[in-house]
Structure formats: C-alpha cells, structure tokens
Amino acid sequence: MARGTATLEDRPPGRRVGALAALWPFVRPYRGQVVLAIVALALTSAISLVLPLAVRRVVDNFDDGAGLLDEYFGAALVIVALLALGTAARYFFVTRLGERVVADIRKAVFARVITLSPAFFERVMTGEILSRITTDTTLIQSVIGSSLSIALRNMLILAGGLAMLAVTSLKLMGLVLLIVPAILVPIILLGRRLRALSRANQDWIAASSGSASESLLAAQTVQAYTHEARSIARFDEVTEQSYDVALSRVRTRALMTAIVIFLIFSGVIGVLWIGARDVSAGAMTAGQLVQFVIYAILVAGSTGALSEIWGELQRAAGATERLADLLTAEDAMADPARPVPLPRPVRGQIALEGVGFRYPSRPDIPALADVDLMIRPGETVALVGPSGAGKTTVIQLIQRFWDPVAGRVTLDGVDLRDMRRDDFRQAIALVPQDPVIFAASARDNIALGRPDASDAEIEAAARAAHAHEVIAALPAGYDTPLGERGVMLSGGQRQRIAIARAILRDAPVLLLDEATSALDAESESLVQAAVNRLSEGRTTIVIAHRLATVKKADRIVVFDRGRIVAQGTHEALVAEDGLYARLARMQFTDGGEAATAAVLAGRARPVPQDASGAA
The missing domain is CATH 1.20.1560.10 (ABC transporter type 1, transmembrane domain)
Structure with missing residues (x-):
C-alpha cells in the first residue's frame, strides 16, 4: 500500500x-x-x-x-x-x-x-x-x-x-x-x-x-x-x-x-x-x-x-x-546510441575494475566498495560470504541490471555500458536461486533461451539436468502447462527446469546463483554432476552457501560487507585461517551445514544487506 x-x-x-x-x-x-x-x-x-x-x-x-x-x-x-x-x-x-x-x-x-x-x-x-x-x-x-x-x-x-x-x-x-x-x-x-x-x-x-x-x-x-x-x-x-x-x-x-x-x-x-x-x-x-x-x-x-x-x-x-x-518513463539503463558489438567468438573474460555500487533505495549503504575482480575465460569462480556481502549484486552487475556508481564492468574487454544489452546477454545463461517458471508448457519453459531449439535438443537438455523423468511423468509430458509460477512443480523440480534452460542456451558465460539450493541430497548430486559438465569450457560464476559445492572451483572469492577479503583455492583459503576457514570449519567439522547456513544467512553476526535483500 x-x-x-x-x-x-x-x-x-x-x-x-x-x-x-x-x-x-x-x-x-x-x-x-x-x-x-x-x-x-x-x-x-x-x-x-x-x-x-x-x-x-x-x-x-x-x-x-x-x-x-x-x-x-x-x-x-x-x-x-x-x-x-x-x-x-x-x-x-x-x-x-x-x-x-x-x-x-x-x-x-x-x-x-x-x-x-x-x-x-x-x-x-x-x-x-x-x-x-x-x-x-x-x-x-x-x-x-x-x-x-x-x-x-x-x-x-x-x-x-x-x-x-x-x-x-x-x-x-x-x-x-x-x-x-x-x-x-x-x-x-x-x-x-x-x-x-x-x-x-x-x-x-x-x-x-x-x-x-x-x-x-x-x-x-x-x-x-x-x-x-x-x-x-x-x-x-x-x-x-x-x-x-x-x-x-x-x-x-x-x-x-x-x-x-x-x-x-x-x-x-x-x-x-x-x-x-x-x-x-x-x-x-x-x-x-x-x-x-x-x-x-x-x-x-x-x-x-x-x-x-x-x-x-x-x-x-x-x-x-x-x-x-x-x-516516456526514464530508465537509468539505456543502450548507447552507437553500441559496440561484442567480439565473436565470445571468450568470456569478465572484469570488475574498481566497482562501487549502492542500491537507489538504500543509498547510504554500499553494496559493493572498490571491488577489483578478473575472471579468466573458461575459469570457474565461486563467490562466498555472509548474506548481504554483495555476491548477488556482482551477478546483477554482470547482467547489467544495474550500472556501477564507480568503476566499470567489462566482458571481453568491452564496457557493458558500451554494448547493447540484448547483444551481450545472449552470451550469458543464468540459473537463479528462485527460478521463474512461466504458465506455459515444460517444452516452452526450457526453450526460453533458444526458442528455435528442436524437440531433441530440448529433451537432451532436460536429461542433462535430470529433469526428463519429472517431465515425462506429467500428464502431457513436455506439452504439459506448468501453471502460474510453476505451481505444478516442487522447488527442486523448478530448479531442474531452470538448469535445463541454461544447458539449452549453451552460452559461453554461466551464472549460477544457489542453483542447487532446493534439491535433496540425491538430486543435488545428480544436478551437480550436470552443472560440472555444463561448466566445462565456460566462464562460470557460482554463488553457493554449501561450501561442498564450490570446493572444486578454480578460484573462490570471499566477500564481506561489499568487499573482497580473500581469494584462492579451497585449500589455500583454509590455510589462511580467515573468514572462509571459519565457515569451512563450522560446516565440515564443528556445526555442520546448519551452523554455516546461519552465518551465511547473516544470523550469527549482523551484516548489512543489499537493498534488494539479495546475498
């Protein structure tokens, strides 16, 4: 109201x-x-x-x-x-x-x-x-x-x-x-x-x-x-x-x-x-x-x-x-009058250079402050840290849903603000934490990123995401309407559809925002294997609260209060005995996932949240 x-x-x-x-x-x-x-x-x-x-x-x-x-x-x-x-x-x-x-x-x-x-x-x-x-x-x-x-x-x-x-x-x-x-x-x-x-x-x-x-x-x-x-x-x-x-x-x-x-x-x-x-x-x-x-x-x-x-x-x-x-509504996001085309083939190199950002509804609280991050082509980088640390903000800036107030974000060396949004977004596939399922058929939902995909390609993507069995059990199979916001599916099933959608898009850059958070242990293992195959040869950015899902990442970047406080491999970060090591000890030895989830959700220690409420 x-x-x-x-x-x-x-x-x-x-x-x-x-x-x-x-x-x-x-x-x-x-x-x-x-x-x-x-x-x-x-x-x-x-x-x-x-x-x-x-x-x-x-x-x-x-x-x-x-x-x-x-x-x-x-x-x-x-x-x-x-x-x-x-x-x-x-x-x-x-x-x-x-x-x-x-x-x-x-x-x-x-x-x-x-x-x-x-x-x-x-x-x-x-x-x-x-x-x-x-x-x-x-x-x-x-x-x-x-x-x-x-x-x-x-x-x-x-x-x-x-x-x-x-x-x-x-x-x-x-x-x-x-x-x-x-x-x-x-x-x-x-x-x-x-x-x-x-x-x-x-x-x-x-x-x-x-x-x-x-x-x-x-x-x-x-x-x-x-x-x-x-x-x-x-x-x-x-x-x-x-x-x-x-x-x-x-x-x-x-x-x-x-x-x-x-x-x-x-x-x-x-x-x-x-x-x-x-x-x-x-x-x-x-x-x-x-x-x-x-x-x-x-x-x-x-x-x-x-x-x-x-x-x-x-x-x-x-x-x-x-x-x-x-x-005539004014929009802060606008394509340039003379856009620079994204170089093809897309290598997938992403860089955040001195990036600072504040959400308009929370101008007094920095979501990101002076962030420098270079992600090499084909590299898998995991972003971890407490809720409100700025991880999802990074994902949103890479898709140019927002523009940084300081610094710049580039893809293959080109500032996102210099390109048409629909041009560089075609090179990105997203699996969000809360996937959106439309009131259309399962086939149309998977084909969202590639409407011209064949039935065989759609089914192959569903099998790779371990969603085929779920869809085949529906009354009309792939032609079954999934209802508004996917009410016919469980949370885990919706995430499998979203992962199949990303697999079918076959983009050189993959963004995974808690892509397996709603899955049970067995399903998570199956989908994680699919995600691992999908990540091969692609630039992949993963946000995960379950540290077990990011241990094999090429690099783990630790965020806290909008800043990068550490980065390296799992073993190197554990050896540093910093924030990541404390989170790892809580999850793998002392308190298990529940305790770690409390810290990552911001309950164990008060942390500022993004204006959007995102991690």
Whole structure:
C-alpha cells in the first residue's frame, strides 16, 4: 500500500483534455480510416439536419392533397434509410479504429515496460502497471471508438442546428443564444473538478490492482502466516478509497448533468412559448415553428450530449497521461546510441575494475566498495560470504541490471555500458536461486533461451539436468502447462527446469546463483554432476552457501560487507585461517551445514544487506 500511495503522490496533477493529443501518434497510421469515419459522420449529421425541413413541408402542405404527402413521406423514408446506413458505417469505422489504436497502445506500453531496469520496478508496483494497460486503455478505447465520434457528430449538429435556427427565425435564435453562456458556466467550472476526480479515481483503481496482485502472487505465504484478514482489510481499504473518489466523481457529474439539462430545456420551453404566440399572431407558420422546435431539440440534445461526453473525455485524458507516463518513463539503463558489438567468438573474460555500487533505495549503504575482480575465460569462480556481502549484486552487475556508481564492468574487454544489452546477454545463461517458471508448457519453459531449439535438443537438455523423468511423468509430458509460477512443480523440480534452460542456451558465460539450493541430497548430486559438465569450457560464476559445492572451483572469492577479503583455492583459503576457514570449519567439522547456513544467512553476526535483500 505504501508503495502504491507513494506513486500516487509523486504524479503531477491532471492536465486538460488536450492531453488526448498524445494519442495522435497511434492514430496517424490509420488516417484513411479516420477520413472514412469523418465522411460517414458528416453524412449522418447532414441527414439529421435535413429531416426537420421535410417535417415543415408536411405540416405546411397538409391540405395540398394525398399525392404530395405521399411524395414527402416517401422522401422521408429514403432519408431514414440513408441515416441508418451512414450510422452503421460510422459505427464500423470508428469502432474498428478504436480497437486498432488501443491494441497498438497496449503493445507499445508492454514493449516499453518489459525493457525497463529493476530500478523502475522498485518505484511502481506490477499490479498498477497492469491496471494502466487494461483499465486505462479501456477508457481510451471507449473515447476513440465511441465518445469522440459522438462528440464530433453532436458538434456538427450543434453548429448546423444553430445555423438552421437562424434561418428559421432570427428572433427565436437570439433567445436561444442567450441560454448558451448559462449552460457553459457549469460545464467549465464543474469540468475542472471532474477532471481531477477522474485522474484520482484511476490512480486508486491502479493502487487497488497493485495491492491485489501483490497478495495473490504470494497467496500461499499469506495463508501460511494466517495473514488473510490483514490482506483483505488492506485491499478493502484501498478499494473503499477508490469508491469514495469515484462517488465524488459521480456526484459531480450528476450535478453537472442536472444543471445543464434544466437550463437547456427551460430555455427551450421559454422559446416555444414565445414561438407559439408568434404563430397565433401570424408572424410565422405552424410548419416553421415545428421546424424550429425540432432544430431546438437537436441543438439542446447535442449540447446535453456534449456535456456528458466532456466527462468521458476528462477521464480519458487522465488515462492518456498515465499511459504516457509509462511510454516516456526514464530508465537509468539505456543502450548507447552507437553500441559496440561484442567480439565473436565470445571468450568470456569478465572484469570488475574498481566497482562501487549502492542500491537507489538504500543509498547510504554500499553494496559493493572498490571491488577489483578478473575472471579468466573458461575459469570457474565461486563467490562466498555472509548474506548481504554483495555476491548477488556482482551477478546483477554482470547482467547489467544495474550500472556501477564507480568503476566499470567489462566482458571481453568491452564496457557493458558500451554494448547493447540484448547483444551481450545472449552470451550469458543464468540459473537463479528462485527460478521463474512461466504458465506455459515444460517444452516452452526450457526453450526460453533458444526458442528455435528442436524437440531433441530440448529433451537432451532436460536429461542433462535430470529433469526428463519429472517431465515425462506429467500428464502431457513436455506439452504439459506448468501453471502460474510453476505451481505444478516442487522447488527442486523448478530448479531442474531452470538448469535445463541454461544447458539449452549453451552460452559461453554461466551464472549460477544457489542453483542447487532446493534439491535433496540425491538430486543435488545428480544436478551437480550436470552443472560440472555444463561448466566445462565456460566462464562460470557460482554463488553457493554449501561450501561442498564450490570446493572444486578454480578460484573462490570471499566477500564481506561489499568487499573482497580473500581469494584462492579451497585449500589455500583454509590455510589462511580467515573468514572462509571459519565457515569451512563450522560446516565440515564443528556445526555442520546448519551452523554455516546461519552465518551465511547473516544470523550469527549482523551484516548489512543489499537493498534488494539479495546475498
């Protein structure tokens, strides 16, 4: 809730309806459809303005014989048919345009957000982003596919109706114009209030979605800690805030509608009263009065519809602003204008040169300080140390999820900031501590890094990771959907899928962040053998709390409080009798894995943690 509220407070206040101009880049490619829609719209508006003339003819020539009346009614039927066809064409072109533009907006927003660095997601909740992509785009779709065309049609009818009112009776037209300022005042004044409430309403809807998303994605944890009541209460609180703002918006709009309708129809009644007196005095014909009344109703209806649509445009303007915020979101991570290509073939030499780093959310605590580390091509390097020592931060910097605040990180001698991220990341395979499994088939999950891999290659990778037996036992084998976040699998099974994914990627650089932490002893032995085979000939960086898994590494680098305090082989580090030797003694002699895990998790000695909570 706190994060959602912060984002609300950080946003600038809503601007005017002119914010809808930001939609033009998405509308521009479909100018042909816009022209067709405008033509259909102008046709239906013109036909609507012709009908009162036909009615006047009928009224004024009622006594001229049945033949003439038949002609008039026949012409009216043709006009109605044209009106039906024009309205259908307008609906088709405008609705298709709205659907197409909104689909493009959704694609553009997702394409932008999915490339943003982790720093962005520290500020904005995922549920809020989803709300913008769904709820806000639905508002825009309503405007482009309906409200905007209705507004234009009513503006044409309003302008044409006023002109025809003047032609019919200049005197009565003057009286009608006196009403217009009285109608515009509440529209303008209450419209400003409505715009602010509409923006706030959408913000609270987004906060509500963010709260729900956060709890639902951690439903098992919420239930395990009997936190359901608090989660429900928090969601209820945010939802009620959204409802209160929405209720204020509805009240404001209802008040504006009541005032506008009363002023419009009160004015029409007054004008009709004066017109009726003119007919009885012979100053105008009954047909002229009927024509004037119809045009007056058209003008009044158009004005009322415009006041209604004004509120929709206010809401859509707020939604457009919010989507524009995502499309123009600044990202600390950016590819250079002229990227340097990663030299091929990739050797896999990684260097951290004087690297210092602080997480933006914890600027006072250094995650890394003056780190110098050279990893040779094909070398297997293990990073060990207490939780919060900076090990996972090193992994994240190598993937350029963050940029160092001091120093640089290079791959084969090229600074990561000088290359395109998708270029050098193709040379890296990652097995994280908490692997992500998508709600897709087992085959698609393994093929994430190489979508063009053959079925035989996917199965070979699964066998190498000892995941084939697990997958083969699923109802549809490799085609079995694994559920959201891999709920069909155990933690160890998810890690086997992640390892198979890394094996299939066949990248020259391999990053293993506690890759075997969720496996039982037998599975760990099997997977460790697979990892050892996978590491051959590759630059491999391993983070492990179980020191038995890193004893055979070419080099072990010991981190503590964001600095490298020692490095060497297992035997050399044990002989130095430093931090690593103490951890080794606890694990292999004195207290076993449990005691060592306590130190590595930071329980035996308080240590600062990374802002991300990572090791």
